[in-house]
Amino acid sequence: MLIAKGAEAELNREGDVVVKERIKKSYRIPELDDKLRKRRTALEARLLREARRAGVLTPQVLEEGKTSLKIEFIDGQKVKDVLDENCTDICKEIGRNVALLHSYDIIHGDLTTSNMIIKWKDGAGARGDKHVHIFSLYFIDFGLGFISKREEDKAVDLYLLHEVLESTHFTIMEKAWKAVLDSYKRHYQGGDKVIKALLKVESRGRYKLRTKSGRAIKSSSTLHRSN
Ligand SMILES: Nc1ncnc2c1ncn2[C@@H]1O[C@H](COP(=O)(O)OP(=O)(O)OP(=O)(O)O)[C@@H](O)[C@H]1O
Ligand SMILES: [Mg+2]
Numbered sequence: 685m686l687i688a689k690g691a692e693a694e695l696n697r698e699g700d701v702v703v704k705e706r707i708k709k710s711y712r713i714p715e716l717d718d719k720l721r722k723r724r725t726a727l728e729a730r731l732l733r734e735a736r737r738a739g740v741l742t743p744q745v746l747e748e749g750k751t752s753l754k755i756e757f758i759d760g761q762k763v764k765d766v767l768d769e770n771c772t773d774i775c776k777e778i779g780r781n782v783a784l785l786h787s788y789d790i791i792h793g794d795l796t797t798s799n800m801i802i803k804w805k806d807g808a809g810a811r812g813d814k815h816v817h818i819f820s821l822y823f824i825d826f827g828l829g830f831i832s833k834r835e836e837d838k839a840v841d842l843y844l845l846h847e848v849l850e851s852t853h854f855t856i857m858e859k860a861w862k863a864v865l866d867s868y869k870r871h872y873q874g875g876d877k878v879i880k881a882l883l884k885v886e887s888r889g890r891y892k893l894r895t896k897s898g899r900a901i902k903s904s905s906t907l908h909r910s911n
Contacts, residue, residue: 705752721751731826738788741822760803779867793828795845839881
């Protein structure tokens with residue numbers, strides 16, 4: 685059963701297994717396209733495993749093909765669909781997990797709330813207790829990830845998450861970002877340096893926006909407000 689068809693990949697579910705196939709792109713030179721799809725597939729498998737070793741939940745890689753991966757199906761909900769109601773707990777958990785990834789120099793490369801899956805523990809709904817950790821958070825889609833020690837690369841990873849919160853979860857944005865950053869700093873010793881780099885990344889991002897539209901954009905940034 686087809687579960688998703690993105691720009692780069694097609695995902696089919698077969699029982700407990702998801703097959704992620706990187707599809708051919710006709711606008712790319714075939715040799716290059718082939719190389720790219722193989723490279724991203726191999727990289728994604730490697731990063732899914734390394735993230736797991738770092739203590740971050742990711743689907744298990746069951747089989748690695750040249751341009752496709754068979755991975756464990758995670759029976760849960762996209763964070764995108766549940767974040768607004770369970771904001772603080774989930775955001776703390778996001779911050780802790782990104783901290784874990786970054787402390788192992790793993791850059792996710794696409795930290796959106798569609799690339800995180802929440803699996804509720806049995807009975808969570810019945811208890812209705814939102815203040816206890818009654819879920820597991822899984823990270824997926826490492827196809828744009830890489831390994832880097834650079835603070836700036838880690839900052840860009842966080843910056844994308846900030847942009848996603850701002851555009852997709854704007855009603856809870858401030859609370860969400862504060863929870864992510866507080867938790868990130870608490871769980872990652874080098875976190876302060878990354879946040880300094882993040883402010884530089886942001887000023888560059890805003891500069892780009894300003895020049896693109898030809899006028900200054902409203903300064904409503906919540907990026908620096910972590911305390
Ligand atoms: N292991 C999994 N278990 C359950 N659902 C999954 C799993 N992997 C992917 N999905 C679902 O399929 C969607 C798309 O998957 P994914 O993010 O890996 O692909 P993509 O965004 O098209 O990939 P890419 O950005 O690498 O081209 C996810 O948002 C999620 O809803
Ligand atoms: Mg995705």
